[in-house]
Amino acid sequence: MNTEAAPFETHVVFNQPPPFPECNLWRDDRVLREAVAREGGGAFATALDDYGALAGGELYRLGFDANRNRPLLRTHDAQGQRIDAVDFHPAWHRLMDAAKAHGVAGLSWRQPQPGAHVARAALSFLHHQAEAGSSCPLTMTHAAVPVLRREPALAEWAAKAAAPHYDPRDLPIAQKPGITVGMGMTEKQGGSDVRSNRTCATPLAGEGEYSLVGHKWFLSAPMSDGWLVLAQAPGGLSCLLMPRRLPDGARNGFRLMRLKDKLGDWANASSEVEFCGAWARRIGAEGRGVATIIEMVMLTRLDCMLGAAAEMRMALAQALHHARHRRAFGRRLVEQPLMANVLADLALESEASTALALRVARAVEAAARDPAEAAFARVATALGKFWVCRRAAGFVNEAQECLGGAGYIEESMLPRLYRQAPLNSIWEGSGNVQCLDVLRALSREPQSRQALLRELEQARGREAAYDAALDALPPLLDGATVAEAAARRVAASLALLLQAATLLRAGSPVAGLFVAARLASPPPPAYGMLEASVAFADILERAVPAA
Structure with missing residues (x-):
């Protein structure tokens, strides 16, 4: 390779990975x-x-x-x-x-x-x-x-x-082929404690119609055609639809106060809003707002899990692309044993996260017709939302480090992924909310506890280390009281077992390695600590086939 610079040129560009290529994200995965x-x-x-x-x-x-x-x-x-x-x-x-x-x-x-x-x-x-x-x-x-x-x-x-139509025009929905819908639950004094909301819903003459007065600290997607909001009606906290435009075309009574200046999520808008006598229609009974909107929250929490897994997947693809093209100390980075260890460990995490998210998606789909799957979805959504979203930020940071300084530069996608990664763990209930939800399900809902145990038991007999970890769980799954302060430890243990069970039941070729790497006691404190005898190249080829 000719590395000599032309006269007056200060450098020649070489040993740089090509731009991340166009690809089919489905076929490559x-x-x-x-x-x-x-x-x-x-x-x-x-x-x-x-x-x-x-x-x-x-x-x-x-x-x-x-x-x-x-x-x-x-x-x-x-x-x-x-x-x-x-x-x-x-x-x-x-x-x-x-x-x-x-x-x-x-x-x-x-x-x-x-x-x-x-x-x-x-x-x-x-x-x-x-x-x-x-x-x-x-x-x-x-x-x-x-x-x-x-x-x-x-x-x-x-x-x-x-409908399969996007129409961003500010018109009444009768004049549009498709619409988007946002959400307004959070108020500054309560956060996740939505029952402390102060926005007031005053009944109007029309059946199920209300006037809203109040303030929302977060109104998600303020460009939407309408929003599902929670407000205090005479009968208690209620769910209502508030449209942007009234049927006659008039603007509804709300004011966008500002767009939130966020850490990431830059392409999207989030806002603060005041309701100034905004017209809304109640959905469900008065006082049943949380129960009414909970189905929406279940689906959005699933998408938080999917989003975190997707960010892991893209971060892994970016890191592996770089490592396959960059050379250091006489070899490609991907051929350096320690770098290969890190990348393979990231691939394990990515596969387990994807597999669990899609398993939960199946449970959510079956919930309407299968009580056992509904019970499993109830607890697995909270477990997955907590654990997969919690792992994403550290995962993306590790992928950035695979690129060195280039992973910190905006021309790479990784800074955007790094800013985005914390959001899914905060949105739709932070980690503590999810963990407490897991404890409630285990202690108060025998059907959810039994569904989770059944899911874990079905993977028994494939890996001794998995069986040993599972044997330590029955006291937790017998309805025993668990201290709130221990909720994260319990949820993390259950989530890891559930990921392992999903891979084992799927017959994944990396299932045994995941069990050995994640169910060890104590678990490794960082990525890249797999046994040196592991076939790293096989794991990486499975994760992202070489171009």
């Missing part, structure tokens, strides 16, 4: 393909293949533009009229249009055949790798549909939320 087939979504393989190519090509490129050009709030127009509009870069609109058209927000409702929820989860997983911020309105739109369907008067809202 053997673990995802196996999980979708195993959990019942195989009939949608063609649709997933199509979206994998789109997400790994055009949408991946657009993600950079959408994040460089953040949304802007315009409270008034040039004539001084209040408009409360959020302006987005064209890249954002194309991302949303592609996602809606391909079913990221509606496949499971439009094609309610077996496996549709699993396939929709995989679509979300693929999309999130290209651009994570747009997953917020897509997730909430998808999750709002079953709540909207509870109220016959909102049938048009439910149908258009599930």
Whole structure:
């Protein structure tokens, strides 16, 4: 190789990895393909293949533009009229249009055949790798549909939320082929304690109609056509739909106060809002707001888990691409034993996270017809949301380190992933909320406890270390009281066992290695501590095939 510089040139560029290539995120992901087939979504393989190519090509490129050009709030127009509009870069609109058209927000409702929820989860997983911020309105739109369907008067809202059409125009929904739906639960004095909300819902003359007055510390996706909100009605905390535009076209009575200046999630908008006599329609009974909206929360928590797993997957792909092309000390980085150890350990974590997320997606899909799967989904969603989301930030940081200083530079995707990674662990209930939810399920809901134990027991007999770890659990699963302060330790142990059980039952070739690496006592404090005898190259080829 000629490394001599031309006269007056200071350097020659060499030993630099090529740009991350366009790829088909579905075809390159053997673990995802196996999980979708195993959990019942195989009939949608063609649709997933199509979206994998789109997400790994055009949408991946657009993600950079959408994040460089953040949304802007315009409270008034040039004539001084209040408009409360959020302006987005064209890249954002194309991302949303592609996602809606391909079913990221509606496949499971439009094609309610077996496996549709699993396939929709995989679509979300693929999309999130290209651009994570747009997953917020897509997730909430998808999750709002079953709540909207509870109220016959909102049938048009439910149908258009599930429709494969994106229409960002500020119009009444009767004039739009498709809509998006956001959420407004959090108030500054309560956070996750939504029962402390102070927003007031005053009944109007129309049946189920209310006037809202109050303040929301977070109104997610303020560009949406409507929002599901929680407010205090005379009968207690209630769930209501608040539209942006009234049926006659008039603006509803709300004011966007500011867009939140966030650590990450730059392409997406989050806001603070005041309700100034905003019209809303109640969904469900007064005082049953949490019970009404909980189905939406279950679905959004699943998507938090999927998003964290998707971020791991993309971070691993970026790190492995770099290591396969960069040379140091006479060898490619991927051939350096310690680097190979780190990458293989990341691949283990990524596979376990993907497998668990898709298993939970199957349980969520089956919940309506199978009480045992519903009971399992109840506890597994909280476990997975806590653990997978908790692991994502450290995972992405380790992947950054594989690139060295280049992983800290914005021209790489890894800084964006690193900013994004903490969000899923905070959004829809932080880690403590999830862990306490696990304790409640174990102590108060025998069916959930039994479903979890049954899932874990079905993996018995395949690995002695797994069986030994499982044998230590029965006291926890017999309804014994567990101190709240121990909730994280309990949830982490159960989540690791559940990941191991999922891999063992799937017959994954890395299942035994995962058991040895994650169920050891004490567990390794960092990635890259697998036994030196492990066939690192085989694990990496399974994770991301070499180009």
